[in-house]
Amino acid sequence: MAVPEADNVRSSEPRTTLRPPTAEGRAVRTAEELRTARRKIEARGLDFFYGENQALHNINLAIPERCVTAFIGPSGCGKSTFLRCINRMNDMIEGARLSGELVFEGVDLYAPRIDVVQLRKRVGMVFQKSNPFPKSIFDNVAYGPRVSGERNKATLRTIVERSLRHAALWDEVKDRLKDSALALSGGQQQRLCIARALATDPEVLLMDEPASALDPASTSRIEDLIDELKQSYTIVIVTHNMQQAARVSDQTAFFYQGRLIEVGPTNALFTNPTNKQTEDYITGRFG
């Protein structure tokens, strides 16, 4: 079955055949490029616990710089938990505990001297449900820089325009920056949230099912945007939509029951998985 061009296939749809990704029009990194890319983030023997419950087991995974890495796997397998380890969002959960190493640019993210506020500036996050603040479009994007102490109006205007352009939203909103962000469509709100995440000039963008609440046209725009953004940012995306993973990512990691079962170049993983569980999942035998 061919991959539909701009659909929004839900995980509940039957997946009956192995589908190669449509690389058409997208700058997919080759296996060699992935292999030689700088390792932006690397998990080494990472275990993660919610109290007594171990959610991640001995994860060893390198995330290459300026590439898109997709996390796939059935519900509850630990994709979001791992994503949230990268910006230490799990820190806020009582009883949560991590062991092993999670290295960002050569530094262990869980070392005692790490400044978590600084880390979250370098690692932006976009959630499944767009969550603009009940403020103007401008103030949403300017929020992060203002919190960081930026007061110069001209600088803020420059940052807002640059971020909205990067998020492919500028042309749609440039004449109504003072309007409420809540008046934007769902797809526009999600791109606004991406602009807000970009405004603090992060190096990494974490996206937890960023398009799952969007219509097909908005989904397609977000996917195009991801493809553009990877020229400048390292992107990690959690998705239930395997066709989306195939379309947007360079590397795919398959998780199952808290374990990383297989990781590899997306094209290879979808066309020729080395692990039986991966094959069963991507062909829809479970999930």
Ligand SMILES: Nc1ncnc2c1ncn2[C@@H]1O[C@H](COP(=O)(O)OP(=O)(O)OP(=O)(O)O)[C@@H](O)[C@H]1O
């Ligand atoms: N805040 C939490 N407190 C306790 N347990 C949690 C918490 N968040 C997740 N878990 C548990 O950790 C395991 C992994 O959950 P996680 O949300 O990371 O999986 P997932 O693969 O992202 O799932 P989904 O695709 O449904 O979002 C599950 O057993 C889940 O119940």
